[in-house]
Amino acid sequence: MPEPILRAAGLTKTYGRTTVVDDVSFVLEAGESLGIVGESGSGKTTVARMIVGLETITAGTVEACGSDRTRPARSARERRRRGRDVQMVFQDPYQSLDPRQTAGAAIAEVLRHHAETRTADVARQVRELADLVGLDERQVGSRPENLSGGQRQRVAIARALAADPQVLILDESVAALDVSIQAQVLNTLADVREQTGVSYLFISHDLAVVRQVTDRVVVMKDGTIVESGATAEILDSPSHPYTQLLRASVPRPGWKPRHRTRREPTREPGASHS
Amino acid sequence: MSALLDVRGLDLSLPSYDGERPILRQVTFSIGAGESLGLVGESGSGKSMTVRSIAGLLPRGARVGGSIVFDGTELAGCSAAVRRASRSRMALVFQDPRAHIxxxxxxxxxxxxxxxxxxxxxxxxxxxxxxxxxxxxxxxxxxxxxxxxxxxxxxxxxxxxxxxxxxxxxPELLLADEPTTALDVTTQADVMAIIDDLRRDLGLALLFITHDLDLAAAVCDRTAVMYAGEVIEVQPAEELHEHPEHPYTQALTAARPSLTGTSPRLPVTPGRPIAAFQVAGGCPFEPRCAFATDRCREERPSLHEHGHGVVACHHAGALDRGPVRA
Known part of the structure; x- marks a missing residue:
């Protein structure tokens, strides 16, 4: 069996006395798509941010493409290598792009930085990446203000792919899109994986979207993994009560919303395990 | 049954830098006492503006045409006193509670x-x-x-x-504009259960705005679908979910991934939703519609009775209910 492309072992994050991620372990095989499902405050985004180095890791280890990335990178070269291995696409395409940069320039910048592409080849590669995510020539020349949410998210995906990563982390990347546009971007994600062989770590609260995009899934609650396995199996016959609750809360015709017996606690930052 | 709220031929335009822009066109639906109507559509389709027209919360310079009758009183262009009196009988809940407190x-x-x-x-x-x-x-x-x-x-x-x-x-009418969109699914189920109970206990009528067809099908008696500032289809909620008649509603239903299975590719509609002011002469969905004909390009369809509800499509009923072109 080949080495997994990404391995998280015992990942833990605490802020002061509050533990937001507690002993989270999973592996992502090369070419696989793994979902992380959970509600707000479950720690799923913090896991992603620790993997790409946007948060320091309190305990545990992360290994990507055969090299350890638990500690912050010591040198620019190391940081750049890590950036080449794992890229991330964020939720809000209105905030994650530079408003002064055209779509093409945003993609070209990453190409020059990471792939050490010769200047002559940059334009060609920008076109190829734009093709891959379904952006036309006019859109490549546009600034974000002239692009719709779906188009912006395509730019963000193309930009992440420009580094030629092994792993693409998608953090609620289709959550803000309208249904018809979301379907287009989900199809694009399927095409990209088929053509490039990139692995996805797909973070979402939307069970139907997760079913469409991922092979396996881990379910998180209050910073810990409560259940994991093949996506179809977990969604068809969830064994953990929390997964069952999640599944039962998805509206459908004939659905009768029902009260939980447990009342909402007052707002507390994350879950405390102290 | 006489309707508690009867919206007929509602037109709305707002001033913009290049003159007046149409936002809503001939919006028509009604809600009976104690009934719940879902208003479904994608961003920019005019759902929120419809609610704002009913509640009288329109921006300065808005021009309203058509009629909004609430329990026998005309609200379109009414006096401030009439507006105040009506407002104490309808209540609003918005998407983001933190922005409204x-x-x-x-x-x-x-x-x-x-x-x-x-x-x-x-x-x-x-x-x-x-x-x-x-x-x-x-x-x-x-x-x-x-x-x-x-x-x-x-x-x-x-x-x-x-x-x-x-x-x-x-109130007798609750206007709820995406009240659960910002909430987690388990919390959404909780809040919907509360709204549902109250509706039954107090006989509240509900206008429920959502982008989620499944949610509308779950909690509403009837669903109205909006596209480019128009209501294009109204049907009993489950009927609309199972047998959508308008090609847009069909495309919307098909594009949503399923919780119980996957398809290699989701059936998608090319292009993206347009705003009311971008509509040319014909059917607003015509540029994206797989069934469009010359008639659709030239003549704007209006809502007519069809099946269990109303639909604005020249070809309703004649359409093959197969998947929309992928």
Whole structure:
């Protein structure tokens, strides 16, 4: 069996006395798509941010493409290598792009930085990446203000792919899109994986979207993994009560919303395990 | 059954830098007393503006045509006094509770202010009524909540406070604009259960705006679908979910991934939704429609009776219900 492309072992994050991620372990095989499902405050985004180095890791280890990335990178070269291995696409395409940069320039910048592409080849590669995510020539020349949410998210995906990563982390990347546009971007994600062989770590609260995009899934609650396995199996016959609750809360015709017996606690930052 | 709310041929245009822009065109639907109607569509389709027209919360310079009759009273172009009188009988709940509550006033102040100032209810009695509605919407320990501030409550809890405040005026119609979109699914189920119970207990009529067809099918009696500022289809909620008639509704239903299975590719509609002002002469969906003909390009379809409801499509009924072109 080949080495997994990404391995998280015992990942833990605490802020002061509050533990937001507690002993989270999973592996992502090369070419696989793994979902992380959970509600707000479950720690799923913090896991992603620790993997790409946007948060320091309190305990545990992360290994990507055969090299350890638990500690912050010591040198620019190391940081750049890590950036080449794992890229991330964020939720809000209105905030994650530079408003002064055209779509093409945003993609070209990453190409020059990471792939050490010769200047002559940059334009060609920008076109190829734009093709891959379904952006036309006019859109490549546009600034974000002239692009719709779906188009912006395509730019963000193309930009992440420009580094030629092994792993693409998608953090609620289709959550803000309208249904018809979301379907287009989900199809694009399927095409990209088929053509490039990139692995996805797909973070979402939307069970139907997760079913469409991922092979396996881990379910998180209050910073810990409560259940994991093949996506179809977990969604068809969830064994953990929390997964069952999640599944039962998805509206459908004939659905009768029902009260939980447990009342909402007052707002507390994350879950405390102290 | 005479309708509690009857919206007929509602037109709305707003001023913009290049002249007046149409936002809504010939919006038509009605809600009976105690009935719930889902208003479904993608961003920019005019759902929120429809609700704002009904509530009289339009921006300056808005021009309204057509008619909005609430329990026999015409609201389109009515006087401020008529508007005030109608407003105490309808209540609004918005998507983001934090944007609609004063962060430096306590929950108790927020809930009792209108009663004390407008209806001259003594403070003690106003607080007693606030406690009662908080209990109705399933907020635990209501006496403590009255002394708390918005930042101390979670989003789901705060949305319940907003629903409680809507109920304090004892409305007959609840206008809910994506009230659960910002909430987690389990909290959404909770809040929907509360709205559902209240509706049955108090006989409230509900206009429920959502982008989620499944949610509308689950909680509404009938669903109206909007596209480019028009209502293009109204049907009993489950019927619309299972047998959509308009090609746009069909495309919308098909594009949503399934919870119970996967397809290698989702059936997608090319292009993206347009706004009302971008519509040329014909059917607003024509440029994206797989069934479009010359007639669709030239003649704008209007809502006509079809099946269990109404639909605005020249080819309704003649369409093969197969998947829309992928």
């Amino acid at each position: 004063n962060p430096v006033r306590s929950i108790g102040d927020f809930l009792t202010e209108a009663l004390r100032l407008n209806r001259k209810v003594p403070r003690r009695e106003a607080e007693a009524r606030a406690l009662r509605v908080l209990d109705d919407v399933g907020v635990s320990d209501p006496a403590r909540r009255l002394r708390q501030y918005p930042h101390e409550l979670s989003g789901g809890l705060l949305q319940r406070v907003m629903i409680a405040s809507a109920l304090l005026v004892e």
